[in-house]
Amino acid sequence: AAIARHWLRKSVLMADSMKSARASNPKRKFVDIEYSALMRDPAKAVKQIYEAHGSPLSNQGEKSAIEAASRPRVKTDKQHAYSLADFSLRAEDVRAAFPDETAQYDKRLGAQADGV
Numbered sequence: 740a741a742i743a744r745h746w747l748r749k750s751v752l753m754a755d756s757m758k759s760a761r762a763s764n765p766k767r768k769f770v771d772i773e774y775s776a777l778m779r780d781p782a783k784a785v786k787q788i789y790e791a792h793g794s795p796l797s798n799q800g801e802k803s804a805i806e807a808a809s810r811p812r813v814k815t816d817k818q819h820a821y822s823l824a825d826f827s828l829r830a831e832d833v834r835a836a837f838p839d840e841t842a843q844y845d846k847r848l849g850a851q852a853d854g855v
Contacts, residue, residue, distance in 0.1 A: 750837075781804040782805075786801070
């Protein structure tokens with residue numbers, strides 16, 4: 740439980756640092772790409788980053804993104820599935836630590852965020 744709480748605090752500090760960087764650089768463009776979106780369609784995700792910065796993605800860049808995402812990954816018979824309870828955390832703990840992020844996530848999912 741102590742390790743989970745440590746990482747929750749550390750994650751809050753990282754998120755706060757990112758928010759601060761955005762706030763202190765209002766003219767810079769920041770692009771948020773979810774890992775699942777990157778894995779689902781790497782070329783599209785990388786194109787979004789390039790487009791946000793006003794640059795076209797070259798054919799070679801698109802090819803490289805697709806190749807990188809399709810490299811073999813270590814496979815295991817075990818599926819990794821975790822819950823907050825596994826770490827002695829509750830959804831309320833995460834919501835309290837990340838109110839802005841969980842509100843945004845809930846909004847995107849239609850308030851159906853499971854476990855958080």
